[in-house]
Amino acid sequence: MFDVLNKTVPQAWLRTRSQACALFRPPALAMALMCSATAQAQTASEAALAPVRLSGFGTLGLAQTQSEQGWLFAREQTQVGARSKLSASIDSRLGLQANWTPSERWEMVAQIVFRERAHNASALEILDWAFLGFQPSPEWHLRLGRTSPDVFLLADVRNVGYALPWARPNVEFYGWVPFNSMDGADVAYRWQTESADWQAKLALGEGSGTVQVLNADASLPVKARKMWVLSLGRETADLLIKASYVRTEPSLTPSPELMQLQQGLSTLASLPMPTLPAQAQALERDLYGRDLAEYFSLGLQYTGRTWQSTTELSRVKFQTGMSGGWRAYASLGRRWQRLTAYAITGLSRPDREAQLAPGDWQAQLTPVLGPQGAAAAAALGAGAAGAINASRFSQSSLGLGLRYDFPQRVALKLQLDQIKTDPNGSAAWRHGNANAEQAHVLSLVLDFVF
Amino acid sequence: MQRRKLLQMLPCMALFPRATQAKEGDLFIVVNSANSLRSISKKELLALYTGRNRYFSDGSLAQPFDQARDSALREIFYNTLTGMDLAQINSYWARLLFTGRVQPPQTLADDAALQAEVKRNRQAIAYLGREPSDSDLRVVMVLGRNS
Numbered sequence: 001m002f003d004v005l006n007k008t009v010p011q012a013w014l015r016t017r018s019q020a021c022a023l024f025r026p027p028a029l030a031m032a033l034m035c036s037a038t039a040q041a042q043t044a045s046e047a048a049l050a051p052v053r054l055s056g057f058g059t060l061g062l063a064q065t066q067s068e069q070g071w072l073f074a075r076e077q078t079q080v081g082a083r084s085k086l087s088a089s090i091d092s093r094l095g096l097q098a099n100w101t102p103s104e105r106w107e108m109v110a111q112i113v114f115r116e117r118a119h120n121a122s123a124l125e126i127l128d129w130a131f132l133g134f135q136p137s138p139e140w141h142l143r144l145g146r147t148s149p150d151v152f153l154l155a156d157v158r159n160v161g162y163a164l165p166w167a168r169p170n171v172e173f174y175g176w177v178p179f180n181s182m183d184g185a186d187v188a189y190r191w192q193t194e195s196a197d198w199q200a201k202l203a204l205g206e207g208s209g210t211v212q213v214l215n216a217d218a219s220l221p222v223k224a225r226k227m228w229v230l231s232l233g234r235e236t237a238d239l240l241i242k243a244s245y246v247r248t249e250p251s252l253t254p255s256p257e258l259m260q261l262q263q264g265l266s267t268l269a270s271l272p273m274p275t276l277p278a279q280a281q282a283l284e285r286d287l288y289g290r291d292l293a294e295y296f297s298l299g300l301q302y303t304g305r306t307w308q309s310t311t312e313l314s315r316v317k318f319q320t321g322m323s324g325g326w327r328a329y330a331s332l333g334r335r336w337q338r339l340t341a342y343a344i345t346g347l348s349r350p351d352r353e354a355q356l357a358p359g360d361w362q363a364q365l366t367p368v369l370g371p372q373g374a375a376a377a378a379a380l381g382a383g384a385a386g387a388i389n390a391s392r393f394s395q396s397s398l399g400l401g402l403r404y405d406f407p408q409r410v411a412l413k414l415q416l417d418q419i420k421t422d423p424n425g426s427a428a429w430r431h432g433n434a435n436a437e438q439a440h441v442l443s444l445v446l447d448f449v450f
Numbered sequence: 451m452q453r454r455k456l457l458q459m460l461p462c463m464a465l466f467p468r469a470t471q472a473k474e475g476d477l478f479i480v481v482n483s484a485n486s487l488r489s490i491s492k493k494e495l496l497a498l499y500t501g502r503n504r505y506f507s508d509g510s511l512a513q514p515f516d517q518a519r520d521s522a523l524r525e526i527f528y529n530t531l532t533g534m535d536l537a538q539i540n541s542y543w544a545r546l547l548f549t550g551r552v553q554p555p556q557t558l559a560d561d562a563a564l565q566a567e568v569k570r571n572r573q574a575i576a577y578l579g580r581e582p583s584d585s586d587l588r589v590v591m592v593l594g595r596n597s
Binding site: 053055057095097099101104109111129131133135138143147148156157159160162163197235237238303304305335337338405407408409411449 | 496497502503504505509511519520532533534535536537538540541542544545547548549550553
């Protein structure tokens, strides 16, 4: 990889002390300048032919779920989740990246990631990045194209297991994130103080993806329109502190089942009755998050020679639906040369209590719709409450793990998680239901980069 | 006669004093002698080799180069400079590379390959296990184990 546009013009040439006097002889100086011009020409031509630098990362993972109710583990809601108690699809993935830097200021980067995705996910979703980068000065960096939103501490490195201390990013904090990339532009400004490096970044664009309604085995295309991402980070040799804010207008394409619920609730909302229409309208609005979503987060990462710790806190606000709430995790690890032992705990608490099925619809509607119609409407109301609660994410976890680093940029991890799910909080589980559950997940992953 | 020759050399020697008294196990940070950089601080070197800065102090682009990925010299260099061992620095660079922020230093096989690269590339900076005798290279810092 070679660069051009050398800003400096060679002036006095300083050689070793034995040749210092010879430098000031005119023929030597002329020779030096000629060599400089030749070197510049060589550098310029080499940069025009700068090779594309290929790199990659991957994970081979096995995860065993133990759940009394037969729930199956899922790492993130953009994936189908485990197909059986023992699954190799949850964590396994392969990423390939190409970097091309034709000049000092320009670069092009593309990254594709092969991993399990939601049903009916678009093939284009394997393209996590494809951007053009421009650095007009040491302080400013602009990117245009598809990038990973720089939210939280680890959202843009969540697929690179080798770069993470644990088997996977904490599910309570990262599992619900519906977008892996955004199309748009971002600008970053970096500056230094006496004690630290700072970076502020602003990104604008749109996100899109496909999320899995895990307990229904259904997938939904989602979009994040008018997405703003702001982040501010302060970094020293061993401590990173970062705050980020995201504002977007989410929308999704409802499944046929959701559309049926919407149509039924809209019909009930139009009935000339005192209270039921407002209840039906509220249920229809909460079927899924829309209108406006905001995320606030604060993260702290300490990486010392022996100890390492990461903790993050986020507040997610949706105007509608059950996806809003508080999420956090904290981890502590200790290294003994190649071996690291760690503990990680996470928590997700929704803003709102679980939606109850409307209890009096049958009584209210029997005079209007008759017994059969009223019963169908009551079932519709119960179905809507269940659909709303399907996106309610209320659980906590405690994990213990070991990581061993092999010399060739390979790491092996063994992690055991205990996960407690509250009633009506199983959004993260495939085949979950409205009950509470305490499950265990044992994971063995092999991470590598090349 | 020998004393006179020595006295004649003294003015030249005074103009170009050795930056430090190197000891065995030290690493020599070198740039192309056409580079205007005369010396580099540990903080500046740390910034270049951890991706926090891509430029020399004069504003010109820097291209840091590494010894072979699993070599003892690379391990000593990063341990001395950052306190991180190879696994930690490899994880660190994986995080930077695969988030599209900055690329890690290119690795070359050994001192000879690094010297050849620095000789031909004015923007290169590298570290060697032995003090170079080539006049096309300039030592801008000696990184000792006690640095």
